[in-house]
Amino acid sequence: SLFGLPEQAAHERVLLATDPATGLKAILAVHSTARGPAFGGCRLWHYDTELAALNDALRLSQGMSLKNALADLPFGGGKAVILKPEGQFDRPALFAAFGRAVQSLNGAYITAEDVGTTTADMRGMQAHTPFVSGIPREGAFGGDPSPKTAWGVFVSIQAGVRLVLGRKSLDGVRVALQGLGAVGWHLAEFLHQAGAKLVVADVDAAKVERAVAQLGAVAVPVGEILAADVDVLAPCALGASLNEQTVPALRAKLVAGAANNQLATPADGDALQRRGICYLPDYLVNAGGIISVAREYRGEGEEAAVMAEVSKIGERVEELLQRVQVADSTPARVADDWARSKLVKLA
Ligand code: NAD
Structure with missing residues (x-):
């Protein structure tokens, strides 16, 4: 209906x-x-x-309401x-x-x-509507949001690795990346610079070859990336990658990636928790891009200020994990409740 x-x-x-x-x-x-x-x-x-x-x-669109609310955006x-x-x-x-x-x-x-x-x-x-953002502007902030999205995912992984895996840094941490597109590639670069060991898959073989050559990544077939033997899984392709078929096979202990709607159903979030896997909700960790285009749209774009706002996603991950302990629930359900409590008219 x-x-x-x-x-x-x-x-x-x-x-x-x-x-x-x-x-x-x-x-x-x-x-x-x-x-x-x-x-x-x-x-x-x-x-x-x-x-x-x-x-x-x-x-x-429902996910955008939750994402914008958790990111404290006036949208x-x-x-x-x-x-x-x-x-x-x-x-x-x-x-x-x-x-x-x-x-x-x-x-x-x-x-x-x-x-x-x-x-x-x-x-x-732009010739047809002013209600559009993400446009490169000469001498001004704007354009492709994907590097900012990747930075938000990166700081989330950093926080998760520290708080969930108990590791001090990303040095030597094994991360599987599903998808090396606009966001996935930037994320791979950030992770590589931080010393992480990358396992990658993409349906586009050229992107995989580039990651192997430039970032020392290990390539695996597309059908094997979700079950790769790693510490962290970062889904950066399309949605519903975490489902009844894939969750039982996961070996990572932390899931944090850019793809929207990673959970096929809310029950898949519960199943992850039962398997002892911490899932950081997609709309919390991938808000860097909307933070960037929202600031650009409001004329408040300035590289350092945008990066500082995106970096706060890491603090929100910490707060979420604290709330999860208190609520004795899953990160997905606690984040949903937290975001919905913010879906109110702003003063
Ligand atoms: P993109 O199209 O540039 O990249 C997606 C990549 O995934 C491509 O390289 C594609 O070949 C690959 N891919 C597709 N199916 C695959 C599969 N089954 N296995 C492995 N790789 C596969 O898109 P993007 O902008 O990088 O976005 C990636 C995800 O992040 C999307 O779900 C998007 O909605 C979400 N997201 C993006 C942004 C952003 O700023 N671009 C912001 C928030 C969320």
Whole structure:
């Protein structure tokens, strides 16, 4: 049922935008504007069914509400997905049409990059809507948020390694990276610089070869990365990687990565806990990118200030782990409750 979502997943509004001239089919999901306009990226992806696209948009936008709330941003949660047109298509025209759809929401939703979209796409939209961020600006802060996302994941892993694994530093800690894309690659570099030993997999063989050559990483097949014999697992590809099939095989003791919606279901978070694996919730650790585009959007972008704000994610991981001990619950459930308590209108 389209309107039968559980209360927590209920959305304020969902726009189905079409533009036959460009082939645009997009879903713009506004989960919550309680804290401010809904802010979240736009994904361009091939979906097997339109319902799968809707499901992705709704799950992602709900996650943005929790992410923005935990990061103390004055924004609500929203997300958009564009169903990738079959065959050749006019990309600038497609994003112009998408920009007009964003504009039709009159600022209730602000967009930026996500999987499949680029800084050039965002720049192209500027002629159609001001409600877009993640745009490189000469002499000013802005652009690709993925290095900031990677830094937030890195400081989270640092905190987890110290507090969960009881290790003083990342030196010699074995980390498995699933996905070496925009975020995964930057994260791999940070980890390598800190002395971690990397095990990597990506469906794109060229990215794996580069990690082996430049970062001394060990490559494993895509189907084996989640069960790699490591201390830390960092899922940095797509969602639902932690599920009934994969969780029983995990060997890492700590999971912290960039991918959105890593848990296929809340029960998978419980299963991780039962196996003695600490899962740091994705929307807590991967907030660096939204912190970056939000500051850029508000005209408060300055490299050092943004990095300082992103680094606070490490302190939040510490606070979460303290709350987990008090609540005698799982990190995923405690983070959900913590974030939902912040889904309120700001003064
Ligand atoms: P990306 O598309 O640049 O990278 C994804 C990488 O994963 C690609 O290299 C792809 O080849 C690889 N991949 C796909 N399927 C795989 C599989 N089964 N096994 C191994 N590798 C696989 O995307 P990104 O921007 O790096 O984002 C990665 C994840 O982090 C996404 O889930 C995204 O939603 C999330 N995220 C990104 C940002 C950001 O700033 N870019 C912010 C928050 C969350």
